[in-house]
Amino acid sequence: MSPEQMAAIIMFILLLALVISGVHLAFALMFIGLVFGLIFQGSSIFPMAMLQTFDIMESEILIAVPLFVFMGTILERSGIAEKVYQTLYELFGPVRGGLAIATIVTCTIFAACTGVIAATVTAMTLIAIPSMLKRKYSKSLASG
Incomplete structure (x- = not known):
């Protein structure tokens, strides 16, 4: 099994565990995204997350x-x-x-x-x- 597939399985299991434990879905997804972003991209994930957030907020839709x-x-x-x-x-x-x-x-x-x-x-x-x-x-x- 490739590392990407293993990471996806771990992310899914972690998401289920967080949601079942009572964490709101939005916060669980944010937490998982930041943690795995730190693991795979390093500290450059924080500026990327900030820019993506502002990009979404500027959406005309x-x-x-x-x-x-x-x-x-x-x-x-x-x-x-x-x-x-x-x-x-x-x-x-x-x-x-x-x-x-x-x-x-x-x-x-x-x-x-x-x-x-x-x-x-x-x-x-x-x-x-x-x-x-x-x-x-x-x-x-x-x-x-």
């Missing part, structure tokens, strides 16, 4: 995330989302779990249109959870 969250807030506050959910509730009323199915389809379409999963989750959370709770869906089902 991330500008859309707050705008989609803002759009979700506007839909929820203006009552448009409630009217949409009332229509979906009446349309899928006879089907058991119809509103939940409609929510999943809506989330899928919204995610495909935006391309940013974090924005979809945040916007649809603002829209879907209050409407589903109002129609007596359980909190565990409404929150996914």
Whole structure:
């Protein structure tokens, strides 16, 4: 087995151990990346990590995330989302779990249109959870 394959297996086992022990996934991935970067690249990993972080933060795609969250807030506050959910509730009323199915389809379409999963989750959370709770869906089902 090559050293790269062995390192990948060790990284995966370490990731599982960290996540199971309760470390948040983002911090576990950061820790593993820095440790193995130090092992394979030496101290040059720190400037590389810093530059990569700033490069990602300058991405023009991330500008859309707050705008989609803002759009979700506007839909929820203006009552448009409630009217949409009332229509979906009446349309899928006879089907058991119809509103939940409609929510999943809506989330899928919204995610495909935006391309940013974090924005979809945040916007649809603002829209879907209050409407589903109002129609007596359980909190565990409404929150996914």
